[in-house]
Amino acid sequence: MAAFIQKLFRTRKATPVKHPNQTTRKPSAKQETPPAPAQDSKEVLVNEQESQLAGEPEQAVLARLAIEGATAGIRLQAARKLSDESCLQQVQKQSRGRDKNVYQTVKQTLQTLREQQLAEQADQEKITDLVRQARELAVTEDTKLYQPRLESLLEQWKPREEKADTEQTRQFLEAVYHCRERLSELEREQKEAEWHREQARQRTETLTLLEQTLADLKNHNPATLPSTSALDALQKTQENRWLEATRDTSVSKAEQKQYEQHMQALRNYLAATRRLEQARESIANLLQNEASGDEARQLLSDIDWPKGFTLPDALASLQAQAQHHKSERQTLADESAAQNREQQKALARAVKNTLAELEAALEAKQYKESKQRLKAAQQQFQQLDSRHRKDFQARLQLLNGQFRELSDWQGFATEPKQIALCEQMEYLAEQPMEPEAKAERIKELQTEWRELGGSSDRALWKRFKSASDQAYEPCREYFQAKSGLKQANLETREVICGQLASFLDNIDWASVDWKNAERIHQTARQEWKAAWPVDFRQNRPLQKRFDSLLKQLEAPLNDERMKNEALKQAIVDRAEALIDHQPLDEAMEQAKALQAEWQAVGITRHREDRKLWKAFRKACDAIFARRDSERANRQQEQEQAEQEARARRARKMQATIRQWQALISERLTATSPLETPAHWPELVASAGEQPTRDLLIRLEILTGTASPEADQPRRMEIQVQRLAEGLGSEESTNPLEAAEQLVASWCLQDPDRDVTEQDAERLNRALDTLLPAS
Structure with missing residues (x-):
């Protein structure tokens, strides 16, 4: 930004820089005054000086010829060959008021030289800043827009790569290599996350589809049955879809349970539907012959229509017939009781197995496994009736007591954990890591130590403390260096404020280049943001000054933007008026002219410009869409006419062939x-x-x-x-x-x-x- 402002105003005087390959020769304090030469001696002098210029004279010789040359041409030619800054300054001083051409020539050369020096200095500052940004990007925790930030650095580096020295190039490329490695890791993580999200979406859609299907089936018309082939296809596709959506990913128990419940309900309904279709003839016979309730009940049991779903008319009629027989209802009650007894027996076997697993886990001192098995056993125990509970109550109480002992024992296990924390801290001290990540890990281990309640073992505490200090030592050096960086950034911000203040003091708003002014505004914000981190307290007054300067710059910029936005809004209004304008060719020509006007408008606010551009583009698209629509209509009419002609030819051809076939048939029986x-x-x-x-x-x-x-x-x-x-x-x-x-x-x-x-x-x-x- 400094070079840019300098280029706009050129008000500061650059410090003279001595050319590294030139040796400045001070002119002699005393110059011998030659006697007045004759005409031929002047010609000799001219020839001698021209010969000197034709060779490769030193800068001091050129300076002398530019001041004391025998002719104006020799002096001007010598001045044009000068490149040493000190010699240029000497010639400029002595030619002032004496030789206008020489004075203007060396003045322009000096100005060009100073601009080159400023440009080289700006390039070096930018190269240093790019190296710093690349190294910070390689270790930053802020991964938002990581790839665009890296690409921006590479684009800025490319035109300056040849001006960087070997060490700067090495540091930048090394940082870029680490950035690309990190970018690859981020891309892998993003793809994996997207894959898991896609799987989650597929699972959600499967559950929604199953839930909706079951709801539809529950409200299905009892007079008809859904297609078994369609239900079978739905079941198979959703089973495969669920398998793919749960492959190599974590699925919650609740989600898996919901799927299994829905899918099992669909399977039961599909199986019952198939059984109903196979038994339709038997149902019709039973209903027609008014068979006994036993036969009707048996058929209902065989079909086993799932609960919660609308009973088909055929089954409802069969069920009504079965309910006329009281003995059959009693039989059904007896069967229900028998079924309940079987369920209790099965549940008792499950409790027995779970208690065995709990006992094994307790013997192996597996706390987590034991806790899960105990909870399962208690849930199963609650589902048993009073008669079956007696068989397991004592054993469950005994194992519950053993679990409490195991839980108490867990409380005495802190010492091994503290030893493990010491070992982790010692291992961490030996690992080369990024300082901020290492410091964060140190804090995590220290938090774990505190959560264990500390240690009464003094030696163990000293061991952990010593490892912590050793691990933090490189971090301390890093944060000290970071403190120096903060101070340098504060100085950079002071320079930015000074440059902004100088720009505002010298700018003429009546003739300003608004795009350049806007670019200075953007550059100032970018460089201010790049000069980070800084000490918060020391930065506070600088921040206030910077904000105030920005406001002074933003006010006229905003006024200019608002004026230009009004111009663009007027263009939009004119474009919208052309949407229905006739003739169409004239509307299109005016729309093209409006596009040229749009390009000529100056700066605007980005968000407002996007809105205006969207409206302008919409209007232009509508204008040119009329042309496309007319073309499409003409093409459609032409295609329709061709199609009708083909159809007429086809009908004519068909009629002709049918006529031939009729004559062929008549030829068989014709007598004339x-x-x-x-x-x-x-x-x-x-x-x-x-x-x-x-x-x-x-x-x-x-x-x-x-x-x-x-x-x-x-x-x-x-x-x-x-x-x-x-x-x-x-x-x-x-x-x-x-x-x-x-x-x-x-x-x-x-x-x-x-x-x-x-x-x-x-x-x-x-x-x-x-x-x-x-």
Whole structure:
């Protein structure tokens, strides 16, 4: 930013820099005054000085010639060859008021030299800053927009790469390498997270679909049944979908349980539906014959329609019939009781197994496993009736007491954990890590130590404290260095404030380049943000000054932006007015002119500009969409006309072939000449007389229809003959005319010649292939 402001105003005087490859020669304090030369001696002097210029004179010689040259041309030529700053300053001083051309030349050279020095200094400062930013990016915990930040650094580095020294290049590339490694890791993590999110979405959609399907089935019309094939396909697809959505990812127990419940309900309903379809005939017979309740109840039990779902009409009727028999209801009650007894027995076996697992876990001192098994056993125990509980109550109480002992024992296990913390801290002290991450890990271990309640063992505490101090030592050096960085950043921020203040003091708002002013505003904010971290307290007054300077700069910028936004809004209004403008060509030309006007408008607020651009683009799109719509309408009308023409030709062709087939059928029974198209006799005459068999084969060849096995040899002969005569190409270009000629020959042949129904079928079958597809 400093170089940019300097370039705008050029008010500061650059410190003279001595050229490293030049040796400044001070002119002699006393100059011998030669005697007044004659004309020929002046020419000699001119020739001598021109010879000196033609060679490679030193900067001091050039300075002397630029001041004391015999001619104005020699002085100007010498001045143009000067590059040493001290010599340029000497010539500028002595030529002031004496030689205007030399003075202006060295003045311009000095100004160019100073600008180059400022540019080189700015490049070096920027290179140093880019190296710092790259190294900070490699270790930062802020990964937001990580890739764009890295790409921005690379883009800024590329034009300055040749100006960086070897060490700067090494540091920058090393930091970029670490950034790219970290970026790859972030991308892997992001892909994995996206994959897990996609799996979660698939699971949610599966559960939603199953839940919705079951709800629909529960409210299904009892007069009809859903398609079993559709339900079966749904079940299989959702099972596969769930397997893929749970592969290599964590699924909560509640989610898995919900899926299993929904899927089991769907399986039960599908199985019951299939059983109902298989038993429809039996149900009809039972209802028709008013069978006993035992048979109806047995069939209901076999079908086992799931609870909660609407009972189909057939089953409802069967159930009503079964309920007329009191003995059957009692039987059902007895069966329910028997079923309950079986459930209790099964539950008792489950409790027995769980207690065995709990006992094994307690013996192995597995606290977590024991806790889970005890909870499961207690839940199962609560589901038992009083008679079965007696068998397990004492044993469950005993194992519960053993678990409490194991839990108490856990409280005395802190010493091994503290030893483990010491070992972890000692290991951490030996590991090379990024200082901030290492300091964070040290805090975590110290927190774990405190959560254990400390230690009464003094030696153990000293061991942990010593390891902590050793691990933190490189972190302390890092934070000390970071403190120095904070001070440097404060100094940088002071410079930024000074540059901003100087810019505001010298700017002429009446003739300012608004884009450059906006760029200075942005650059100041970026450089201020880049000069971080800083000490909060020391930065407070600087921050207030910076904010105040920014406000002074933002106020006129905002006024200019608002003015330009009003101009763009006017362009938008004019564009929207052109949407329905006629003629269309004139609207499009004006829209193009408005686009050019848009580009010429100056700075605006980014968000407002996006809104205005969106509205402007929408209006322009609507204008040009009218052109596209008209083109599409014309094309559609043309395609529709072509399609209608094709349809008319197809209908005409179909009618023609049907007419031929009707004449073929009439030829079988005709006793008098057929009423055929007027041009058929001419077609027959041009074709000549052909055997009936050849006519059939030629039509089958023409239409690609198979000939009977007995006619295959003759078909081959005709094909060879056609190739030899060159007839194939003519028929392929107009097969319909060729087919008409063959049909006409068959229909108008000698009435005394025998024709068979089989011949007619062969002809009609071949003609069917020429019919257009419907």
